[in-house]
Amino acid sequence: MVQxxxxxxxxxxxxxxxxxxxxxxxxxxxGGPLAGQxxxxxxxxxxxxxxxxxxxxxxRCGTSLAELESALAxxxxxxxxxxxxxxxxxxxxxxxxxxxxxxxxxxxxLRDFVLGVRIMDGEGRVLKFGGEVIKNVAGFDVxxxxxxxxxxxxxxxxxxxxxxxxxxxDASLRFDLPQDKALEALNRWAGRPLPxxxxxxxxxxxxxRLSGAQAAVNAACTALGxxxxxxxxxxDFWQGLREQTAAFFAADDQGPLWRLSLPSVAPPLDLPGxxxxxxxxxxxxxxxxxxxxxxxxxxTRAGGHATLFRGGRAEQRAGGVFTPLAPALMEIHRRLKxxxxxxxxxxxxxxxxxx
Amino acid sequence: MxxxxxxxEQAQDFSGIDRAALLAxxxxxxxxxxxxxxHEDVKPYExxxxxxxxQVPMAVALPETEAQVVAVIKACRAAGVPLVPRGAGTGLxxxxxxxxxxxxxxxxxxKRILHVDPVARLAVVQxxxxxxxxxxxxxxxxxxxxxxxxxxIACSIGGNVAENSGGVHCLKYGLTLHNVLRxxxxxxxxxxxxxxNHALDAPGYDLLALSIGSEGLLAIVTEVTVRLVPKPxxxxxxxxxxxxxxxxxxxxxDVIAAGIIPAGLEMMDKPATAAVEPFVKAGYDLDAAAxxxxxxxxxxxxxxxxxxxxxxxxENSGATRIRVSQSESERLLFWAGRKAAFPAAGRISPxxxxxxxxxxxxRLGEMLLAIYAMEKKYGLRCINVFHAGxxxxxxxxxxxxxxxxxxxxxxxxxxxxxxLSVDLGGTITGxxxxxxxxxxxxxxxxxxxxxxxxxxxxxxxxxxxxxxxxKAIPTLYRCAESGRMHVHGGDIPFPxxxxx
Numbered sequence: 001m002v003q004x005x006x007x008x009x010x011x012x013x014x015x016x017x018x019x020x021x022x023x024x025x026x027x028x029x030x031g032g033p034l035a036g037q038x039x040x041x042x043x044x045x046x047x048x049x050x051x052x053x054x055x056x057x058x059x060r061c062g063t064s065l066a067e068l069e070s071a072l073a074x075x076x077x078x079x080x081x082x083x084x085x086x087x088x089x090x091x092x093x094x095x096x097x098x099x100x101x102x103x104x105x106x107x108x109x110l111r112d113f114v115l116g117v118r119i120m121d122g123e124g125r126v127l128k129f130g131g132e133v134i135k136n137v138a139g140f141d142v143x144x145x146x147x148x149x150x151x152x153x154x155x156x157x158x159x160x161x162x163x164x165x166x167x168x169x170d171a172s173l174r175f176d177l178p179q180d181k182a183l184e185a186l187n188r189w190a191g192r193p194l195p196x197x198x199x200x201x202x203x204x205x206x207x208x209r210l211s212g213a214q215a216a217v218n219a220a221c222t223a224l225g226x227x228x229x230x231x232x233x234x235x236d237f238w239q240g241l242r243e244q245t246a247a248f249f250a251a252d253d254q255g256p257l258w259r260l261s262l263p264s265v266a267p268p269l270d271l272p273g274x275x276x277x278x279x280x281x282x283x284x285x286x287x288x289x290x291x292x293x294x295x296x297x298x299x300t301r302a303g304g305h306a307t308l309f310r311g312g313r314a315e316q317r318a319g320g321v322f323t324p325l326a327p328a329l330m331e332i333h334r335r336l337k338x339x340x341x342x343x344x345x346x347x348x349x350x351x352x353x354x355x
Numbered sequence: 356m357x358x359x360x361x362x363x364e365q366a367q368d369f370s371g372i373d374r375a376a377l378l379a380x381x382x383x384x385x386x387x388x389x390x391x392x393x394h395e396d397v398k399p400y401e402x403x404x405x406x407x408x409x410q411v412p413m414a415v416a417l418p419e420t421e422a423q424v425v426a427v428i429k430a431c432r433a434a435g436v437p438l439v440p441r442g443a444g445t446g447l448x449x450x451x452x453x454x455x456x457x458x459x460x461x462x463x464x465x466k467r468i469l470h471v472d473p474v475a476r477l478a479v480v481q482x483x484x485x486x487x488x489x490x491x492x493x494x495x496x497x498x499x500x501x502x503x504x505x506x507x508i509a510c511s512i513g514g515n516v517a518e519n520s521g522g523v524h525c526l527k528y529g530l531t532l533h534n535v536l537r538x539x540x541x542x543x544x545x546x547x548x549x550x551x552n553h554a555l556d557a558p559g560y561d562l563l564a565l566s567i568g569s570e571g572l573l574a575i576v577t578e579v580t581v582r583l584v585p586k587p588x589x590x591x592x593x594x595x596x597x598x599x600x601x602x603x604x605x606x607x608x609d610v611i612a613a614g615i616i617p618a619g620l621e622m623m624d625k626p627a628t629a630a631v632e633p634f635v636k637a638g639y640d641l642d643a644a645a646x647x648x649x650x651x652x653x654x655x656x657x658x659x660x661x662x663x664x665x666x667x668x669x670e671n672s673g674a675t676r677i678r679v680s681q682s683e684s685e686r687l688l689f690w691a692g693r694k695a696a697f698p699a700a701g702r703i704s705p706x707x708x709x710x711x712x713x714x715x716x717x718r719l720g721e722m723l724l725a726i727y728a729m730e731k732k733y734g735l736r737c738i739n740v741f742h743a744g745x746x747x748x749x750x751x752x753x754x755x756x757x758x759x760x761x762x763x764x765x766x767x768x769x770x771x772x773x774x775l776s777v778d779l780g781g782t783i784t785g786x787x788x789x790x791x792x793x794x795x796x797x798x799x800x801x802x803x804x805x806x807x808x809x810x811x812x813x814x815x816x817x818x819x820x821x822x823x824x825x826k827a828i829p830t831l832y833r834c835a836e837s838g839r840m841h842v843h844g845g846d847i848p849f850p851x852x853x854x855x
Contacts, residue, residue: 053608054715076614104555111561112533125804133713134526134745135785137519137568138793138800139828140812141532144564148556165614187474191498193585193654215656263553265475282555304554323558328546332815333560339811351559 002060005044009155010124012039016343020350021151023062023090027097029310031150031350032320039155041092048158049132052077056115056132058160061092072163080107080164082242092156098148101242102198102209105190105264105279111147113162119146119154122341132160145336150351153340169195169217172234173226175206179268179275182206186280187265194220200241201277202248209238241278248276248285255289256312262304269298285309292316296323320353330354361820363810365832369437369456369824374413377434381416381458384426389464391415400459403444403451404506407708407762408791412439412453417461421541421577424460428575429545431458437824440571442482442514445506447709448790450518450570450826457824460575462513468492469578476583477536477553482513482576486520489581498583501528504786505694513576519568521786523619523693526744527652530786532567534582540566540574543817553580565812570788571823573816587652590618591662592686595674596643600624601720603645606672607743608716610649613668615661619650620744621693624723627738627751628692631699637692640676645723647674647743648693650686696740696751704736704753708765711793712776713747713785725775726750733768735761747785748776774799789827797827798834806831 012019018036028034045062052075059068065085072078082101083094095117100109116130130136130143146156177185182201186208189196195212207229210217221228229237240246249257255273264281273288288295292308299306305323308316325333330352337344337355348355361367381390391397392414401409413436418424431438437457444451453459466483473496478489486507490499503522504510510520516538519531528534537551551563566573597603603622610617623631623646628639639646649669651661662679669677680686700707714722723739730737736753752768754761773783773796783789783796797806809828813820829837 051715051717053612053717055611056715098556098561108529108533109556111564112529121808127805127808128801129805129808131780131782133715133747133781133785135521135530135713135742135747136782137786137788138782138784138797139789139805139809140573141519141564141568142808142812144532144561145812147561147564149560153560164616168614187476191473191476191496191585193497193587195657213653213657213660215660216654219654219656261554261556263475265472279555303552305552305558307558325559326548328542328544328548329559329562332548332562335815336560336812339815340808 002044006120006126006157009039009120013120013122013124013155013345016345018348019345020347021092021096021155023093024064024088026086026089027093030097032353033349035348035350041090044157047071054132055134055163056160057163058132058158059091060158061090061156063091065089065091065094076166077163078166079113079161081110081113082107083110084242084244086243091159095147095156095159096149096151102200102238102278105282106197111144114143114147114159115162116160117143117146117156118158119156121154122343122345126157130160134162151347152337152351152355154346167211167213169214170209170211171217171221172207172209172229172237173221173224174229175226176204177201177206178204179277182277183265183268183281189224190264190280196220198238199278199280202275207237209234248274248287251287252311254287256287256308256316257310258286258288258295259307259309260284260286260295260299260304261307262299262302266302266304269302271295271298292319299323322352325352360818361810361814363807363831366825366830367820369435369454372434372436372456377430377436378414380430380434381414381427384430385416385423386419389417389419389423391417400441400444400453400461403441403446403449405447405449405790405792407756408449408452410453410455412457412459413455415459415461417464419464421547424541424575424577425545425547427458427460428541428543432543432545432819432821435819435821437821438575439823440517440575442511442517443485443509445510446514446518446788446790447711448784448788448792450788450790450823452791454824462511462576465577471496473498475553477580478583479578479580480512481578482516483511486510486512486515493583494586497586499586500581501534501584502531505697512579512581516567516576516579517569517571518786518788521742521747523621523742525742526620527616527618528584532564535563535567535579536582537580538563538566538576539578540576542574543819543821547577548574568788570790570827572813572827573822575822589655589658590650590652590686591658592619592648592650592680592689593662593665593669594639594678594689595647595649595669596640596676597645597647597673598643598675600645600723602673603647604717604720604723606647606669606674607719609672610665610668611716611744613664615664615668617649617665617744618652619648621648622646622719622741622743623693623696624739626736627696627740630703630738631692631695634699634702635692635695637688639692643675648689693740696738700738700751700753705755705757708752708754708769710748710750710752710769710772711784711787712773712781713745714776714779714781716743716746718779719743719746722748722775722779726772729768729771733764735764735768737768742785745785746781770796791826794826794829794833795837797829798837803831803834806834
């Protein structure tokens with residue numbers, strides 16, 4: 001049955017016509033225009049192996065993230081990088097998009113947790129890179145190259161992910177702070193051995209999440225002060241950020257949603273529009289209806305990059321939603337694309353208009 | 356030019372290089388003492404930390420600036436001369452083994468710490484900066500650079516990037532990959548590029564991940580930004596003794612399954628403790644078949660809580676004796692024995708050969724028993740130290756290079772361990788890299804199409820194959836010739852070759 005599906009994938013790929021691999025379709029909004037025929041991956045699903053003592057889970061691309069996380073939760077483990085589900089994501093889609101949730105600044109990104117992948121390249125060959133062990137330096141790190149590639153280098157078949165235990169202690173605190181003071185506090189706290197795992201600032205309120213050994217969480221609560229959030233309210237609050245169901249993200253009528261990835265110490269940006277700041281200052285979301293160049297220039301000046309994450313008019317999306325690459329890097333991208341997908345089958349134009 | 360281009364199939368031909376012309380050009384481009392070309396001067400560069408493999412290079416270039424790196428690369432490229440990058444030369448896989456027709460590009464003179472930013476928690480350093488020097492520079496701010504390969508006093512950050520180096524704290528704090536934000540590098544075209552940035556991600560493909568651990572095959576690193584993390588206030592370590600290696604291996608899995616991520620979790624077998632104890636006097640239990648060193652770090656409260664949990668898991672897993680460090684000096688003493696394993700091997704044997712396979716934790720006991728059987732088979736002793744927490748093993752095979760046949764038996768012993776690592780679901784190298792040493796074992800782990808894909812990645816950066824040729828990724832011809840074919844779907848490279 002699994003082999004049958006692989007044969008089917010291969011047959012579609014060998015037609016050499018543009019394909020759009022699609023799991024839950026939860027991130028159809030993300031990246032460049034959708035092109036090519038849909039290649040459904042949902043039927044190719046299932047957890048292949050999971051051993052809690054090895055801290056590794058391997059699943060097929062069509063496995064829903066929810067199923068994977070519920071298997072982990074049964075053994076009190078988790079994906080610490082918190083990839084969003086967005087109402088039905090699959091493992092393959094999560095890896096292709098490479099998005100991470102509120103804990104990313106301390107836990108690491110989804111890329112950091114990928115240990116190995118099996119892909120089908122643009123010539124229908126099944127290739128395995130990395131593996132199921134945490135330390136592995138044999139060969140180039142092609143498995144992590146797939147993370148965030150938006151499926152443009154091949155069909156991601158199976159993925160091995162590092163998992164971690166759910167920390168025993170958890171508490172969330174709130175502080176009334178203006179943006180500059182909040183950024184200053186976050187950068188100061190991050191330099192201390194505190195169990196600070198997530199943060200968000202919006203509208204004059206800084207919320208932080210502490211997670212780790214119970215004793216360390218208690219000690220940090222005492223040291224930092226602030227207002228303690230109720231347990232249920234806190235869980236819903238962080239979930240709302242991870243899933244972007246919080247009011248800020250839901251308000252698509254308030255303008256296009258831009259994501260600016262910046263050094264955490266970058267000062268508040270001099271741009272109009274509502275702002276929400278995550279990752280200790282390193283991820284800044286803006287609701288702003290401005291020319292793409294305005295956002296890109298601001299991000300570049302601050303040492304980072306800007307992505308038109310969701311929404312926006314045709315002219316704002318025209319040059320691509322991601323920050324353009326330096327010519328030497330674009331040339332490497334083109335060559336990699338050419339070698340993994342010589343006939344341009346996978347998601348043409350989804351990452352960059354050039355390929 | 357075509358016959359010289361990099362290919363997956365066969366090694367390149369670098370014959371017919373005009374040595375005199377290239378040396379004259381390099382002399383013009385570099386300061387007086389930055390070019391070595393006479394035999395006595397280049398001889399010290401004939402090997403890296405793995406001295407079993409030696410090759411005198413044509414010349415050694417020691418640029419002092421990025422502009423000089425660019426100039427050397429452009430000159431070598433114009434002459435079609437291969438370049439072998441080298442950091443501190445402490446590597447254990449002959450990754451910096453010179454090419455006979457090539458230039459060694461040493462980054463040792465580029466050793467300035469350019470910037471330490473305690474608020475942004477990062478340091479910008481040149482590639483020749485020593486790993487430990489970064490932590491020393493950050494110490495005043497209560498910060499440090501987490502990856503700590505055992506060679507950290509000497510190894511350079513550029514080499515760490517090339518190898519994706521680990522250390523004893525990887526399980527909790529990650530590898531080089533997880534602790535580097537940005538790499539600035541020169542491509543073979545002479546263009547300067549940056550992979551990553553001072554934010555947490557960069558647009559496009561993750562070329563930062565691809566460049567880390569690429570063993571100098573893709574680009575020459577000229578600057579690195581590392582992430583600094585707060586130094587834990589407190590640490591304590593447990594030594595647990597076990598009556599047999601399988602029980603000790605299972606205890607490792609039990610600790611992890613209990614939801615504990617130790618700061619360090621190391622295992623030493625009886626031959627290893629016997630080798631180090633007279634030397635270090637760490638107080639190890641010499642009756643135990645194996646000991647585990649299990650460390651907790653964090654705040655004092657956190658450590659007390661975690662040490663208690665670790666202790667109870669280890670007791671339930673069959674530990675015969677447990678000791679907990681009662682002071683910082685005792686903790687360091689407990690670690691001193693583990694850290695002295697390599698020098699101790701050198702003390703009890705004229706030569707030793709360090710392996711680096713990684714296997715699933717649950718197979719540790721099984722692997723040790725297999726190694727004990729191999730000792731008999733090859734008539735050689737082996738002492739075993741493991742980064743047990745992440746399944747990364749360092750069996751040290753003891754041999755005497757002056758005894759005819761011992762090196763060959765040692766290599767065969769090592770290759771069998773690596774083959775078994777792959778068969779047990781692991782990898783041939785956890786942190787030392789493939790280099791020249793393990794290049795044939797790559798044929799055990801990857802099939803022809805996968806190797807072709809690696810070569811394609813290589814060509815995407817270095818179409819002419821001038822950066823560290825014949826390292827890390829074997830040609831299909833080499834796999835066929837060494838008779839180590841990972842046959843996948845019946846696809847045999849070079850089907851036309853006779854195989855005897």
